[in-house]
Amino acid sequence: MERRLAAIVCADVVGYSRMMGADEAGTLATLKAHRGAIEPIILNHGGRVFKTTGDGLLVEFPSVVLATNAALEVQKAMALRNSEIPEDRRMRFRLGIHMGDVIADDGDLYGDGVNVAARVESVAPPGGVALSDAAHAEAVRSIGPIFRDTGPQRLKNIEAAVRVWSWGEGGASSDGEKEQPKTGAGRIAVVGVLPFQNLGGNAEDEYFSDGMTEDLINVLARQDLFRVLGRHATFHFKDSDKPPRILARELDATYLVRGSIRRGAGKIRVTAELVEPESGSQLWSARYDRPIDDLFELQDEITQQISANITPEIRWAEARTRRKPTSNELSAWDDYLKGLFHFYSAGPGDFDIAVRCFRNAIKLDPNLSNPKGWLGITLIHRFQLGLAKSTRETWAEARQLALECVAGAPNSADSYAYLAFISAFSGDTIGALNAAQRAVEINPFDPANPAMLGMCHFIAGDHQLGIEHLSRAIALSPNHPDNYHWAVFCAFCHFLLGNFDASLSWGQKALLRNPTHLQCLGVRAAALAELGRLDEAAEAATEILVQAPGFTVDQHLKNFRWRNADDVARYGKALKAAGIP
Secondary structure: OEEEEEEEEEEEEOOHHHHHHHOHHHHHHHHHHHHHHHHHHHHHOOOEEEEEOOOOEEEEEOOHHHHHHHHHHHHHHHHHHHHOOOHHHOOOEEEEEEEEEEEEEOOEEEOHHHHHHHHHHOOOOOOOEEEEHHHHHHHHHHHOOOOEEEEEEOOOOOOOOEEEEEEOOOOEOOOOOEOOOOOOOOOOOEEEEOOOEEOOOOHHHHHHHHHHHHHHHHHHOOOOOOEEOOHHHHHHHOOOOOOHHHHHHHHOOOEEEEEEEEEEOOEEEEEEEEEEOOOOEEEEEEEEEEEOOOHHHHHHHHHHHHHHHHHHHHHHHHHHHOOOOOOOOOOHHHHHHHHHHHHHHOOOOHHHHHHHHHHHHHHHOOOOHHHHHHHHHHHHHHHHOOOOOOOHHHHHHHHHHHHHHHHHOOOOHHHHHHHHHHHHHHOOHHHHHHHHHHHHHHOOOOOHHHHHHHHHHHHHOOHHHHHHHHHHHHHHOOOOOOHHHHHHHHHHHHHHHOOHHHHHHHHHHHHHHOOOOHHHHHHHHHHHHHOOOHHHHHHHHHHHHHHOOOOOHHHHHOOOOOOOHHHHHHHHHHHHHHOOO
């Protein structure tokens, strides 16, 4: 046995018994995930967990300053984690800190230092930290006066009153004011790909299922919207019979991907699904039946198709979930996702709201690339749709935003896709094609990248290549939220190739998603005029003028920077034939 002076932190969960009574398995899984998240904080400050209880921890630190800094960091991390989940599932810790004598015996600690820390913890605010006077006297020298004096407290089984200092959830300072919360990037969604089940029992199929899981993890990890858990995290749960909700909490995952394979009669069947475990919603599912020829080629094909469908589903789910504030102040990431929701909604006023959201996200976190790219795209999109006046300054701003994206995230496919879009519509077709090709090279599995390459070929006048890339992207991901934009580009490509019926078909597909899309209404009117269906063309022209009073051909074509002037002239001539002034 050894007697020494130690800084002790005691942690306990508020309302743990109630949570266990309501959902025992879910509460245990959530606690396990939280402990896994705060353990690095403890270790980074030199802490050592010497005892765990059902819902608590006892930790020894080399000094009170390290203990206090760790406690504050833990509570701030927990506040962020809790902000992402419903109120009834939020798990708040109380943390108590004391410096006193302890007795060390076989790795455990006993004595007054431990007992007082546990009693001080009991009077800490939920989500907050309480320090004994002895601990505060040491901590305040380095940390400063951020704690509020709550006066002497009578603590259970402690003979003398103990003066306690408190820091509340959100940061109660010594004068009782609230420390302003951090407003940087919020918590990004986490995706866990569970090992695909081998339902046939064949050993060769086991290699195939594991390989498909690993490939899917690697492919999904190439995008910037969500974080993907590594193989080591999810393969731990191979053959687990735990419900998805419990697995997700233990993995601390927002979404789960799971699937199975089965071989029979020269064929192999792969099923896959994307689930939102807490709500129980199945966001996407598919079944692939393929002949067994080359297993590696088959693995690549199916992996690519699964990834192409999962990524946009998560993007839309995140944008839909975050469209409303979850607190008084949105984080940069929340504002970014809210902006995406309004961009994809594409209703009256949505693009203006999206611009405001993206600008606010950039203001909150200037280092975040995604809002910059989408702000540039939305600014130009408003010009193209006739919803805002084009100015030289705004074109320059969009270009600068795209360049900042690439400079800040040079290995991001999204950054190069933003640059490709803005370069193409600015008239820099060579730069656009180079940037789009780079996006495809970095992440060929996201259908938005071949779609962007197809759009750039359309702007450059290579209409058949544009159709090929755009059609491939749409086939890969039929439910992608950007599909209707890609369909409009296909309509233009076919129009400029003289395939007017195909142009109308693609235009109809786009209008089903967004009936007021001005460019799509325009190419539809132009195609009808070229087909000689002048009465229908006149009706389409009237619809455009209802949507945009004062619309003229010259105004519409002002911001068209297509490489071939003859393409612009042909489209303009057809619009005039349809009756557009």
